[in-house]
Amino acid sequence: xxxxxxxxxxxxxxxxxxxxxxxxxxxxxxxxxxxxxxxxxxxxxxxxxxxxxxxx
Amino acid sequence: xxxxxxxxxxxxxxxxxxxxxxxxxxxxxxxxxxxxxxxxxxxxxxxxxxxxxxxxxxxxxxxxxxxxxxxxxxxxxxxxxxxxxxxxxxxxxxxxxxxxxxxxxxxxxxxxxxxxxxxxxxxxxxxxxxxxxxxxxxxxxxxxxxxxxxxxxxxxxxxxxxxxxxxxxxxxxxxxxxxxxxxxxxxxxxxxxxxxxxxxxxxxxxxxxxxxxxxxxxxxxxxxxxxxxxxxxxxxxxxxxxxxxxxxxxxxxxxxxxxxxxxxxxxxxxxxxxxxxxxxxxxxxxxxxxxxxxxxxxxxxxxxxxxxxxxxxxxxxxxxxxxxxxxxxxxxxxxxxxxxxxxxxxxxxxxxxxxxxxxxxxxxxxxxxxxxxxxxxxxxxxxxxxxxxxxxxxxxxxxxxxxxxxxxxxxxxxxxxxxxxxxxxxxxxxxxxxxxxxxxxxxxxxxxxxxxxxxxxxxxxxxxxxxxxxxxxxxxxxxxxxxxx
Numbered sequence: 001x002x003x004x005x006x007x008x009x010x011x012x013x014x015x016x017x018x019x020x021x022x023x024x025x026x027x028x029x030x031x032x033x034x035x036x037x038x039x040x041x042x043x044x045x046x047x048x049x050x051x052x053x054x055x056x
Numbered sequence: 057x058x059x060x061x062x063x064x065x066x067x068x069x070x071x072x073x074x075x076x077x078x079x080x081x082x083x084x085x086x087x088x089x090x091x092x093x094x095x096x097x098x099x100x101x102x103x104x105x106x107x108x109x110x111x112x113x114x115x116x117x118x119x120x121x122x123x124x125x126x127x128x129x130x131x132x133x134x135x136x137x138x139x140x141x142x143x144x145x146x147x148x149x150x151x152x153x154x155x156x157x158x159x160x161x162x163x164x165x166x167x168x169x170x171x172x173x174x175x176x177x178x179x180x181x182x183x184x185x186x187x188x189x190x191x192x193x194x195x196x197x198x199x200x201x202x203x204x205x206x207x208x209x210x211x212x213x214x215x216x217x218x219x220x221x222x223x224x225x226x227x228x229x230x231x232x233x234x235x236x237x238x239x240x241x242x243x244x245x246x247x248x249x250x251x252x253x254x255x256x257x258x259x260x261x262x263x264x265x266x267x268x269x270x271x272x273x274x275x276x277x278x279x280x281x282x283x284x285x286x287x288x289x290x291x292x293x294x295x296x297x298x299x300x301x302x303x304x305x306x307x308x309x310x311x312x313x314x315x316x317x318x319x320x321x322x323x324x325x326x327x328x329x330x331x332x333x334x335x336x337x338x339x340x341x342x343x344x345x346x347x348x349x350x351x352x353x354x355x356x357x358x359x360x361x362x363x364x365x366x367x368x369x370x371x372x373x374x375x376x377x378x379x380x381x382x383x384x385x386x387x388x389x390x391x392x393x394x395x396x397x398x399x400x401x402x403x404x405x406x407x408x409x410x411x412x413x414x415x416x417x418x419x420x421x422x423x424x425x426x427x428x429x430x431x432x433x434x435x436x437x438x439x440x441x442x443x444x445x446x447x448x449x450x451x452x453x454x455x456x457x458x459x460x461x462x463x464x465x466x467x468x469x470x471x472x473x474x475x476x477x478x479x480x481x482x483x484x485x486x487x488x489x490x491x492x493x494x495x496x497x498x499x500x501x502x503x504x505x506x507x508x509x510x511x512x513x514x515x516x517x518x519x520x521x522x523x524x525x526x527x528x529x530x531x532x533x534x535x536x537x538x539x540x541x
């Protein structure tokens with residue numbers, strides 16, 4: 001396979017991947033709801049800030 | 057049968073190309089499920105950098121304040137930088153420098169790439185020096201004399217082992233982690249057990265900081281800053297990990313829990329060890345705490361975990377180097393070899409460069425905070441989690457993320473503003489600080505201010521360029537005009 005053909009294949013593969021990922025629904029990559037964000041914010045921001053203030 | 061082989065070979069070839077290159081990773085290409093994502097993050101988290109961070113904290117504060125600063129600071133820092141990176145890199149299967157292109161521009165992202173490579177190589181070098189120090193301590197614990205060149209030789213050995221693992225791919229890395237991770241859990245639990253059984257809580261809580269600053273509030277504030285900045289310094293590995301996960305929850309929860317919480321807890325155990333043993337050198341803790349046999353065993357496994365961590369760093373650096381046009385078609389082994397070349401300086405001057413570790417930590421805080429703030433605002437508040445994937449791979453000016461000459465000047469200016477803000481709030485080289493530093497870590501200030509300026513500039517002043525499809529937007533072709541891959 002020539003270098004030119006190889007480059008064309010790479011770009012064709014890239015185009016295919018772009019189309020697949022762009023058109024894929026969020027649900028196909030796992031659910032992630034507002035509850036997840038709330039849990040993460042509580043774990044990562046709210047509780048740590050409270051503890052830091054109390055320990056000051 | 058033979059007729060199927062080329063198709064299979066082609067399939068493997070394109071899959072490898074995407075894994076070792078920058079193409080979007082499709083869900084079927086991704087390696088990490090729940091266990092392996094947590095395992096990789098865990099192994100990444102408990103390498104010697106947490107011992108380094110814990111040792112540094114032991115210089116400033118006691119056990120309780122240190123534990124609070126390290127755990128809380130890490131959680132805050134990791135979450136702030138990982139929220140957008142995890143969500144975006146996992147959703148589109150892209151690595152983090154590509155994720156920077158919507159906000160920084162096609163060429164502006166390369167400025168971030170320079171920071172990124174310096175970060176990855178710096179951390180890798182420091183860890184490899186600690187790997188070398190670990191070998192020295194093992195040799196000495198066994199009653200032999202360790203020559204001065206052994207640290208450098210250990211770094212060279214570490215580079216070679218890292219090269220072997222990294223060039224064999226993510227699968228081997230994942231397999232390696234599945235063996236090392238349980239062993240490290242045992243070692244850390246054992247370390248903690250020895251701390252409690254031999255010294256007890258009372259002694260740990262009563263231990264004085266090793267080398268505190270004159271002002272008590274300053275010690276607490278600097279230690280909190282250390283926690284937040286080290287949490288943010290995970291920026292370098294997050295995109296790589298998230299891109300390889302199959303589900304969104306696996307992209308962010310392991311990062312927050314392992315890189316934030318577990319890292320903070322292990323840092324705290326390191327802090328206790330430093331306070332009790334009276335040394336901030338992590339490789340000197342294991343033998344006094346565990347005795348010769350267990351100490352050497354612990355050092356051995358921690359050293360192996362360091363190799364795993366360095367492998368992840370080098371893997372991510374290799375992917376990032378694909379952004380350099382001259383290296384886009386270079387073989388993976390050559391890419392990794394090139395990434396490892398700067399580490400040779402750590403072979404020649406291991407201790408001299410290791411002593412610059414404090415300055416390196418400060419540099420991390422000034423870089424990751426503003427970049428993290430800009431990416432968060434850009435992805436969640438400006439683009440509403442919708443990226444135009446084709447434009448990320450489009451080098452022609454017709455792409456949506458080309459901006460002015462490939463640079464979003466506003467984003468780059470905000471990074472500079474963030475760095476200046478950091479040094480205004482707290483100068484880590486002189487330990488001078490503004491009164492606001494009592495209430496606000498410098499990294500958080502350097503995160504919020506650039507993010508706010510960027511949001512106002514992009515949303516209302518439209519300094520950087522158009523955000524959504526519209527009449528004034530560049531025409532985006534259905535096919536790539538000038539692929540940047």
